[in-house]
Amino acid sequence: MTAFQVELDHISMTYQSPSEETEAISDVSLGLTQGEFVSIVGPSGCGKSTLLDIICGLVKPTRGSVRLQRPAGYMLQRDYLLEWRTIRQNCLLGPELQKHNMKEARTYVDHLLETYGLAEFADHYPRQLSGGMRQRAALIRTLALKPDVLLLDEPFSALDYQTRLAVVDEVWTILRKENKTVILVTHDIAEAISMSDRVVVLSARPARVKVIYQVRLSTAGLPLQRRQDENFRKYFDAIWKELDIYVSLG
Amino acid sequence: MSASAKPSLERKTYLQKMRIHRVVVLLTQLMILIAFLLIWELAANARFIDPFITSQPSRVLAAIIRLHQDGSLYLHVWVTIVETFWGFILGTGGGFLCAVLLWWSRFLHEISEPYLVVLNALPKVALGPLLIVWLGNGSAPIIGMALLISIIVTIISLVSGFQDVDPDKIKLLLSFGATRLQIFTKVVLPSSLPTLISTLKVSVGLSLVGVIMGEFLVSKAGLGYLIVYGSQVFKLDLVMLSIIILAAMAAIIYFGVSFVEKKLLRWQK
Numbered sequence: 001m002t003a004f005q006v007e008l009d010h011i012s013m014t015y016q017s018p019s020e021e022t023e024a025i026s027d028v029s030l031g032l033t034q035g036e037f038v039s040i041v042g043p044s045g046c047g048k049s050t051l052l053d054i055i056c057g058l059v060k061p062t063r064g065s066v067r068l069q070r071p072a073g074y075m076l077q078r079d080y081l082l083e084w085r086t087i088r089q090n091c092l093l094g095p096e097l098q099k100h101n102m103k104e105a106r107t108y109v110d111h112l113l114e115t116y117g118l119a120e121f122a123d124h125y126p127r128q129l130s131g132g133m134r135q136r137a138a139l140i141r142t143l144a145l146k147p148d149v150l151l152l153d154e155p156f157s158a159l160d161y162q163t164r165l166a167v168v169d170e171v172w173t174i175l176r177k178e179n180k181t182v183i184l185v186t187h188d189i190a191e192a193i194s195m196s197d198r199v200v201v202l203s204a205r206p207a208r209v210k211v212i213y214q215v216r217l218s219t220a221g222l223p224l225q226r227r228q229d230e231n232f233r234k235y236f237d238a239i240w241k242e243l244d245i246y247v248s249l250g
Numbered sequence: 251m252s253a254s255a256k257p258s259l260e261r262k263t264y265l266q267k268m269r270i271h272r273v274v275v276l277l278t279q280l281m282i283l284i285a286f287l288l289i290w291e292l293a294a295n296a297r298f299i300d301p302f303i304t305s306q307p308s309r310v311l312a313a314i315i316r317l318h319q320d321g322s323l324y325l326h327v328w329v330t331i332v333e334t335f336w337g338f339i340l341g342t343g344g345g346f347l348c349a350v351l352l353w354w355s356r357f358l359h360e361i362s363e364p365y366l367v368v369l370n371a372l373p374k375v376a377l378g379p380l381l382i383v384w385l386g387n388g389s390a391p392i393i394g395m396a397l398l399i400s401i402i403v404t405i406i407s408l409v410s411g412f413q414d415v416d417p418d419k420i421k422l423l424l425s426f427g428a429t430r431l432q433i434f435t436k437v438v439l440p441s442s443l444p445t446l447i448s449t450l451k452v453s454v455g456l457s458l459v460g461v462i463m464g465e466f467l468v469s470k471a472g473l474g475y476l477i478v479y480g481s482q483v484f485k486l487d488l489v490m491l492s493i494i495i496l497a498a499m500a501a502i503i504y505f506g507v508s509f510v511e512k513k514l515l516r517w518q519k
């Protein structure tokens with residue numbers, strides 16, 4: 001049990017506020033090995049973001065502990081590129097805040113921008129970029145600190161459907177190429193299956209691990225191609241059922 | 251991206267139209283001013299209005315020339331500018347520092363809230379006599395008045411600007427392990443720049459208001475002094491002259507701040 005790169009050990013979280021007490025997470029344990037891609041799906045408001053906040057160290061769990069070798073990189077729902085900084089300056093934010101050697105950091109960031117097709121936009125401001133490019137820039141900003149583990153909180157939900165499919169392939173390719181360990185939170189079941197090695201289904205609040213699916217598709221390749229796999233539907237239906245989504249009319 | 255190779259005919263006509271529109275607006279604005287001065291002058295000459303109490307442009311001009319020749323025009327203008335400058339620097343600088351402190355410490359902010367609300371609503375001019383007793387009858391109480399009148403508004407609007415910053419942007423910085431000082435300098439301050447500038451616009455105007463109010467209460471020189479003196483000895487030319495110079499000062503201040511705004515907010519466009 002030591003081979004895990006990220007290990008959540010019986011995590012529980014209860015928020016206190018003047019009006020009430022909210023139990024967000026109840027006894028979640030999970031381990032990820034190096035290079036693994038795990039998606040987390042669960043009903044709205046069940047505590048998914050809270051879980052990532054805890055792994056990142058932004059929120060201290062009420063009970064339990066997180067084991068990580070190095071701080072994880074966090075990518076949020078929107079890109080939050082700072083409008084007054086150029087793309088390169090945005091990508092250098094992490095190293096700058098942590099007072100790293102800026103010359104090395106810059107070389108690395110320029111290399112990433114070059115590799116992932118943003119080199120010519122390095123000196124542009126965020127508003128000059130399309131949604132997909134902005135999200136790629138946000139990913140490079142996260143990668144600039146060379147984290148082993150990446151936490152992605154619905155990173156594609158601000159994109160329109162067409163862009164989203166393309167960006168999912170792009171981001172997935174980048175993360176595979178950099179051999180990162182990834183935890184992705186998403187509402188999109190198809191996205192979760194197509195990108196991941198495992199899909200964790202959480203219960204309604206307080207979040208508990210309901211079931212974990214090991215995704216075994218025979219189709220190798222990009223997420224978009226994996227959606228065509230014959231077994232894809234099977235996983236989709238199973239997870240849909242687990243999530244217990246009721247569509248109420250009226 | 252708009253400046254592509256060859257503008258189309260439609261684009262050219264559109265731009266032409268916009269140019270003409272701008273010229274028309276500017277000309278109309280000028281004409282209104284000229285018409286106003288002209289009517290004022292003629293009405294006074296024809297005795298429709300009494301120039302003794304309304305003055306008239308030619309008399310104001312003569313007064314300006316008179317004060318220019320004996321040099322006192324520059325003394326009064328200079329005194330008001332210097333007092334406004336210090337009132338503005340102290341009020342805005344002090345307000346900024348207080349706002350940073352209140353952003354930094356939620357506790358302090360909570361404590362100070364009712365005091366700020368009351369001080370904001372209090373008419374500052376009521377404190378004028380106290381300022382004179384405490385600070386004497388030189389420039390100090392006048393600068394004090396300018397400071398008082400601008401500092402509270404500055405604090406209140408800056409603090410709310412600082413607190414308006416998207417919490418997720420702060421979360422992003424925290425995920426990079428940023429310190430509180432870094433959060434302030436890298437995100438809070440730059441994202442509040444538009445608030446900062448609109449606050450600047452308000453507080454520089456308020457400083458001028460404070461200075462004139464202060465000069466009304468106690469002064470030996472300055473445009474406010476000239477207004478009070480002019481009205482007491484029924485030299486309305488002096489009063490009008492001071493008001494016109496004040497309007498010019500306000501205009502210069504406005505364009506100055508707009509210039510700074512353009513420089514600072516280049517990324518916004």
Ligand SMILES: Nc1ncnc2c1ncn2[C@@H]1O[C@H](COP(=O)(O)OP(=O)(O)OP(=O)(O)O)[C@@H](O)[C@H]1O
Binds near residue numbers: 048049
């Ligand atoms: N700082 C906080 N203080 C009090 N309660 C909180 C706080 N943050 C989150 N909560 C509550 O905890 C629960 C879980 O929130 P969380 O944001 O983790 O859910 P989520 O699964 O990410 O939701 P969504 O699907 O909307 O993204 C919610 O009921 C929320 O209201």
Ligand SMILES: [Mg+2]
Binds near residue numbers: 153
């Ligand atoms: Mg969430």
